[in-house]
Amino acid sequence: MTAQSMRDHLQSLPETDPELDRLVTEIIGRVADKWTMLLIEVLTEKGTCRFGELGRECVGISQKMLTQTLRAMERDGLVTRKIYPVVPPKVEYALTEMGLGLSEAFCGVWLWAERNRAAIEQARSDYAAREEA
Amino acid sequence: MTAQSMRDHLQSLPETDPELDRLVTEIIGRVADKWTMLLIEVLTEKGTCRFGELGRECVGISQKMLTQTLRAMERDGLVTRKIYPVVPPKVEYALTEMGLGLSEAFCGVWLWAERNRAAIEQARSDYAAREEA
DSSP states (O other): OOHHHHHHHHHHSOTTOHHHHHHHHHHHHHHSBHHHHHHHHHHHHHSSEEHHHHHHHSTTOOHHHHHHHHHHHHHTTSEEEEEEOOSSOEEEEEEOHHHHHHHHHHHHHHHHHHHHHHHHHHHHHHHHHHHHO | OOHHHHHHHHHHSOTTOHHHHHHHHHHHHHHSBHHHHHHHHHHHHHSSEEHHHHHHHSTTOOHHHHHHHHHHHHHTTSEEEEEEOOSSOEEEEEEOHHHHHHHHHHHHHHHHHHHHHHHHHHHHHHHHHHHHO
């Protein structure tokens, strides 16, 4: 999709439905989150994962933030949580169909980040040079 | 791109370059942010915007957060800031080529949010019902 066609698409959305606007914005606010994106990437790559495995793969996430993010993702229907009645308890997470759909949608953002890595670093050093001037 | 092809793509990335991994993750962490996504949407829809206009369109953003987010976007090369030497000063923001590219990449996420709105609301009420049970 080009910027123009996105502009057309956005302009074609019913402006008269502020409730739809509010909901879509709220959903974007929820999923446009660093940890959600990283967890979706790990679950896409690895498939079913245990809690500890997700913690190890998401470098820098705290136990508390991992629990919170997974709970919000489960609540939104992005992941399933399966508890095995063993000792110690075994809990496995996997993406739902809807979670996989979001993973595909995010894929464009990952590709963009990879493609524009050098340009972003260049922009940052240009910005730093301007600030110093 | 399907989930399978994304998985293939992710698996084909050079695992031996942790620096690339780190950078892409850091970039994603920066751009996967609610306000960045909303500002990109407004700038895609409206083109060039003044500071106050962006504040009005991004409902709920504080002046401070707007300033911070725009500065980070300028630093990353996503927006340009043009200052007109008039009284009172006029400052205009617009997406760069790279910002437009990110806008296109995010478009998939907006479409996903619109398409899955009802399913997410359903998931939330199912989750609430399970929690109460």
